[in-house]
Amino acid sequence: MKRRNWWRVAAALAALAVVTGVLRWLAVSNAATVSTSYLMVVLVVAATSRLLVAVVTSIAAMLCLNFFFLPPIHNFSIADPQNWVALFAFLAVSLVASNLSAVAQARTEEAMGRRDELARLFDLSRDVLMMTDSPEALAVLARSVARRFDLDFVAVAMPHAGDWSVFEAGAGHVDLERRELTNALASAQASLEFDAQARTYAGHRTMTVDGRDIRLVPLRVGTKPIGILAAAGRPVEAGTLDALAGVVAIAIERAQFLEERKASELTRQSDQLKTALLASLGHDLRTPLTAIRVAASNIVAPGVTSDDRAGQSELILTEVERLTRLFENTLEMARIDVGAVAAESRWAHPSEIVAAARDQVEHTLAAHKVTVSIEQDEPVRLDPRLTASALAHLLENAGQYTPAGSEIDVHVRMSGEGLVLAVRDHGPGIAQADLPHVFERFYRGASAKARASGTGMGLWIVRGLLAVEQGRVWAENCPDGGARFTIVVPAAMKEVS
Amino acid sequence: MRILLVDDEVAIQRAVGPLLRSRGYEVDVAGTGAEALALFENRTPDLIVLDLGLPDLEGTEVCRRIRAKSQVPIIVLSARSAERDKVNALDLGADDYVTKPFGPEELLARIRVALRRVGSEEAADTGVLQAGSLTIDYDRRRVVRDGTEIRLTPKEFELLSLLARNHDKVLTHRAILKSVWGPNAVEQPEHLWTLVAQLRKKLEPDPANPRFLLSEPWVGYRFVTET
Numbered sequence: 001m002k003r004r005n006w007w008r009v010a011a012a013l014a015a016l017a018v019v020t021g022v023l024r025w026l027a028v029s030n031a032a033t034v035s036t037s038y039l040m041v042v043l044v045v046a047a048t049s050r051l052l053v054a055v056v057t058s059i060a061a062m063l064c065l066n067f068f069f070l071p072p073i074h075n076f077s078i079a080d081p082q083n084w085v086a087l088f089a090f091l092a093v094s095l096v097a098s099n100l101s102a103v104a105q106a107r108t109e110e111a112m113g114r115r116d117e118l119a120r121l122f123d124l125s126r127d128v129l130m131m132t133d134s135p136e137a138l139a140v141l142a143r144s145v146a147r148r149f150d151l152d153f154v155a156v157a158m159p160h161a162g163d164w165s166v167f168e169a170g171a172g173h174v175d176l177e178r179r180e181l182t183n184a185l186a187s188a189q190a191s192l193e194f195d196a197q198a199r200t201y202a203g204h205r206t207m208t209v210d211g212r213d214i215r216l217v218p219l220r221v222g223t224k225p226i227g228i229l230a231a232a233g234r235p236v237e238a239g240t241l242d243a244l245a246g247v248v249a250i251a252i253e254r255a256q257f258l259e260e261r262k263a264s265e266l267t268r269q270s271d272q273l274k275t276a277l278l279a280s281l282g283h284d285l286r287t288p289l290t291a292i293r294v295a296a297s298n299i300v301a302p303g304v305t306s307d308d309r310a311g312q313s314e315l316i317l318t319e320v321e322r323l324t325r326l327f328e329n330t331l332e333m334a335r336i337d338v339g340a341v342a343a344e345s346r347w348a349h350p351s352e353i354v355a356a357a358r359d360q361v362e363h364t365l366a367a368h369k370v371t372v373s374i375e376q377d378e379p380v381r382l383d384p385r386l387t388a389s390a391l392a393h394l395l396e397n398a399g400q401y402t403p404a405g406s407e408i409d410v411h412v413r414m415s416g417e418g419l420v421l422a423v424r425d426h427g428p429g430i431a432q433a434d435l436p437h438v439f440e441r442f443y444r445g446a447s448a449k450a451r452a453s454g455t456g457m458g459l460w461i462v463r464g465l466l467a468v469e470q471g472r473v474w475a476e477n478c479p480d481g482g483a484r485f486t487i488v489v490p491a492a493m494k495e496v497s
Numbered sequence: 498m499r500i501l502l503v504d505d506e507v508a509i510q511r512a513v514g515p516l517l518r519s520r521g522y523e524v525d526v527a528g529t530g531a532e533a534l535a536l537f538e539n540r541t542p543d544l545i546v547l548d549l550g551l552p553d554l555e556g557t558e559v560c561r562r563i564r565a566k567s568q569v570p571i572i573v574l575s576a577r578s579a580e581r582d583k584v585n586a587l588d589l590g591a592d593d594y595v596t597k598p599f600g601p602e603e604l605l606a607r608i609r610v611a612l613r614r615v616g617s618e619e620a621a622d623t624g625v626l627q628a629g630s631l632t633i634d635y636d637r638r639r640v641v642r643d644g645t646e647i648r649l650t651p652k653e654f655e656l657l658s659l660l661a662r663n664h665d666k667v668l669t670h671r672a673i674l675k676s677v678w679g680p681n682a683v684e685q686p687e688h689l690w691t692l693v694a695q696l697r698k699k700l701e702p703d704p705a706n707p708r709f710l711l712s713e714p715w716v717g718y719r720f721v722t723e724t
Contacts, residue, residue, distance in 0.1 A: 286576050289598035291508035297601045298515050308515035315511045322508075 008049040012057040015041050020064050031083065034069045035090045038062075042094040046101035054098030062091045117240045121247060124148045128251035137255040141248060142169035145231075149244065152233030153214065156248060157181050159227065174214060174232070180207050181216070181228050188218035188225035204238060217241045219249040226252065276442040277330075280455050284326050288319035295319075321363045325396075329457045332389070333441075336464035341386070343469050347494075348384035350412045350419060351377045356384070357391035364396045367404035375413040382419060382491040383469055390465040390473070393458040394423040394485045402427025402482075418471065418490040425484075429477040438475050439463045462487065498612065499523045501542035503533040503559065504574065505552050513546070516601050517608075530554025537563055544612055546604070547591070548574040549582045557585045564590035570611035572604075584716055587669045594667065594716070610665045610723070626661050628722040631700070631709060633661050642700070652677065653696050656689075660710065660720035669717040693718065 019037050028034060038061040046054035066076055070083045078084055127144035131137055138156050146154040146169040153170040164178050184205050205216040214232045218225040229245045236244070295312040298304050304312075335341050354372055358365065391410075398408045402425045411422045430438060434445035442456035459475075462485075466473045471489040478484050500522045504510055510526050517524045525540050527533035530551045537545065545563065549556030560571055573594040575583040583594050592614070593607050626633045632641045638654055640647045649657065656677050660668060674683045682688060693712075697704040711719045 283576060286597040287506045287508055291506070291512040293598060294509075294512035294516050294601045294604075298512065298519065301516070301519050301601075303519035303521070304515050305518065308518060311511060312515065315508060319508055 005050060005053055008045070008053045009056050012041070012045045012049070012053060013060055015045075016057070016060055016064055020068055024068065029069065031065075031069060031086050035065055035086065038065055039090065039094055039097070043097050043101070046098040047105075050105075051098055051102035054101065055095065058091060058094035058098055061094060062087060065090060113237070117237065117243075120148045121240070121243055124244070124247050128247060128254065131251060131255065132258075137258075138165075138167040138252065139169065141251050141255075142167045145229075145244065145248060146170040149231075149236060150234050151231050151236070153212075153231065155230040156219070156252070157228040157230060158252070159185060170233070174209050174212070174230075176209070176214075176230055177207065180205075181230075184216045184228050185218065185225055188220070192223050204241065215241065217245040219245050219252065221249045221253050273441070276456075280442055280457070281326070281330065284455050285323070288323050288326075291319045292316050292323075318363055325361075325364075326455065329455060329461060332461050333457055333464070336461065336468070341465065341468050343383040343386055345381050345383055347379045347381050349377050349379055350374050350421075353384050353388045353391065353421075354410055354412060356388035357395055360389070360392040361396040361399065364399040365408070368399050368402070369405070369407045370395070370410065371407065372410045373412070375411075378414075379494055380414070380419050380491040381493075382489050386465045386469055387419070387421070387487075387489050390462045390469075390487055390489075391421050391423070393462045393465075394421075394487070397458050397485070398423050398425040398427070398483075401425070414491075414493060415488070417488050420486060420488050422484055422486040424478060424482060426482040429481060430475060430483045435475065435477070439473070459485075498544070499525065499540060499542045500608070501525045501527065501533065501536055501540065501545045503527045503530075503545065503551070503556075504548035505529065505550070506548070509548070509574075513604070516604075520605060522608075528552075530556070530559045533559055534562060537567075537569075542569065543615075544608060545569060545571045546574060546608070547571055547586075549586060550576070555582075557582055557589055560586045560591050561589045568615075570615055572607050572611060574599075580715060584669050584671070587667055587716065588671055592666045614665045626664065626722070628661070628664065628709060628720075633657065635662075640700070642702075647699050649696070649699060652692060653699070656692055657696060657700070657720075660718060664720045664722045667713050667717050667719050671717075673717065 016038070019041055023034055023037060042054065042058050042061055045057045063076070066078065066087055067074065070078055070080075070087065072079055078087065124144055127148065128141065131140060138158070142154045142156045145151065145156075151170055153168070153172060153174050155166050155168045155174070155176060157164050157166045157176065159165075159182075164176075164181055166176060168174070187205075204218075207214050207216060212232050214230050215236075217229045217231070219227040219229050226249060229241075229248055231241065231244075295315045298312045299309060332341075351372075351374055354374070358370065395408065395410070402408070406426045408426075409422075409424045411424065413420050431445055434443075437443045438445070439459050439462070441460040443460075444456045462473050466487055466489070469489050471487060473485065473487045475483060475485050498521070500517050502510065502513055502517065502524055504513070504526075505528045507528075510528070514524050514526055525536050525542065527536050530553045533545075533547070533551075536542070547556055547559060551559065556573065560573070563569065563571065570593075571586075571591040573583060573586045573591045574597060575586075575594055576597050583596075587594065592611050595604050595607055624634065624636045626635070630643050634640070635658055640649055640654070640657065656673070659673065659676055670686050670689060671683050674686065674689055677692075678685075678688055693710065694704075697707050697710055700709060701707045709720055711721055713719055
């Protein structure tokens with residue numbers, strides 16, 4: 001018996017003594033009055049204490065009644081048979097009253113316990129709803145269960161490709177026997193039985209690891225088991241465990257749903273990309289193909305003037321060049337996409353890089369006046385191939401979006417960050433609305449869309465190449481008109497001896 | 498004959514210009530919609546080849562503005578992705594279309610047909626159309642093939658005469674539905690499919706390989722006189 005109950009017994013006995021003393025002092029001898037007075041003490045004790053205390057009090061009261069008030073007094077024997085009846089009636093009434101009171105108390109406690117568990121379940125549900133679709137979702141879930149239910153150990157175990165993925169939480173690690181988990185899940189799958197008494201679906205199991213009892217509860221979505229919840233520590237009622245497992249199962253399902261949605265979102269984006277690529281290719285293949293086909297027939301057709309004829313082969317070359325560039329861009333984009341582009345550093349002169357870049361886009365720049373200024377043409381260590389390619393795309397972009405005959409300035413210098421290459425044009429500049437998007441794949445500004453050339457690939461490729469080189473690129477409008485694109489490539493310079 | 502070529506792509510201008518000149522047409526070239534409208538006013542071309550993707554104006558808008566003033570034949574150049582624009586242009590009065598990439602002969606044939614159509618319209622409005630072995634008498638509502646009269650229901654005759662009066666020109670599904678069934682029927686192409694099938698069965702020597710009543714996939718129908 002607990003210490004507190006001893007105190008209760010002592011208090012009850014003291015109360016009995018006081019009542020006895022008062023009755024004696026008042027010289028009350030009527031058995032009915034005395035037993036009613038004792039009954040009052042027993043009922044008060046029963047209402048405030050455990051059943052055991054009430055029973056002890058009942059018996060003590062009966063003994064007092066017998067000893068002090070039923071003749072012969074000061075003796076446990078009873079002369080009058082009537083008094084036997086009174087004595088046992090008293091005992092019976094006080095025991096029944098004690099019992100009723102204890103049952104009522106137990107109900108109250110149970111109700112309070114339920115309320116507590118409901119509150120915990122509610123908190124857990126809230127945690128579940130706040131859960132994001134992070135990869136640690138299930139570990140977070142296990143931690144929430146352990147915290148909300150004050151459990152020493154919680155594990156969410158999910159079958160995964162023939163093995164189990166176990167997410168643990170709480171103090172200390174417990175090695176869950178995989179076979180035990182498999183058996184628990186198998187039995188949950190094999191039968192579904194509702195235990196009305198325990199208010200639980202059968203299938204709970206208990207396993208003992210290092211002397212600790214661990215309860216295994218099937219996680220069910222509807223009635224279908226999808227995994228196992230393991231819990232140890234504070235005893236939790238079976239019905240509550242079931243409800244808890246239900247919330248956890250819903251949380252798992254939700255996490256899986258979020259994950260699936262993310263995957264389908266990715267698929268959709270990749271589909272969009274393919275559609276954009278096809279649309280872009282379709283648009284940019286059509287014009288050169290038409291021009292080449294018509295020009296080729298013009299070369300041999302009778303009736304074409306010699307002046308007209310002369311232009312046709314040049315036209316074909318230009319358009320073939322355009323197709324080649326389109327093909328190269330597509331290939332380069334694919335290589336960046338699959339990560340097949342790697343930087344290879346070596347020593348190169350900035351002037352070489354600029355010359356290589358201009359070479360690549362000679363045709364596009366034929367109608368523009370390009371001026372190059374290089375602050376110091378000392379060798380730098382970087383990947384000259386990727387750098388030249390990125391610069392070529394910037395030059396091509398400038399050539400495509402500015403009027404023929406306008407100037408393009410290329411400025412090269414070294415900074416603390418590396419080699420800085422700036423391409424400045426004297427065209428209309430970039431519309432404010434387009435500026436944040438110019439490096440997006442297939443993005444073409446509102447005014448650019450009306451123009452036939454341009455694929456929306458070039459600047460994206462620049463971004464991709466610069467990412468490989470750990471460099472950066474940005475676009476801006478110059479205060480006095482025209483756009484400027486600047487790239488910075490990390491590069492080392494030779495020590496000046 | 499003077500042709501106005503409207504395309505903002507220099508490559509197309511430089512290839513198609515010489516092609517048309519080599520066949521004896523005089524060619525004016527416009528790179529923008531505004532330029533096209535100005536040249537149309539000043540040079541009064543006999544035919545316009547119009548690309549739908551222009552930098553300043555929608556090609557369909559150019560088409561609409563020209564059609565408001567003149568019945569000059571318009572052949573639309575379009576990319577396959579601009580299907581909707583093409584149909585819009587035809588609805589707005591363009592006569593025909595060529596899809597890029599096209600071959601020189603394809604474009605030249607369309608130009609010849611469009612120019613001939615104008616000539617025949619101006620030459621004779623006699624009420625009788627002769628197309629190969631087929632004779633259509635609009636006034637007496639009679640159709641004769643190889644000396645045999647073909648009996649048509651009033652709806653069938655209405656459809657046939659609409660297509661035949663616009664022979665060699667593409668009529669969009671929408672335009673036909675609107676003209677034969679009224680504006681409420683434009684979203685119900687089933688009517689048209691059924692009626693065309695019936696008409697072909699009566700009219701065509703081989704309904705599976707029509708000679709007169711040709712389908713333009715996704716766009717509309719064309720009645721051809723040159724078989």
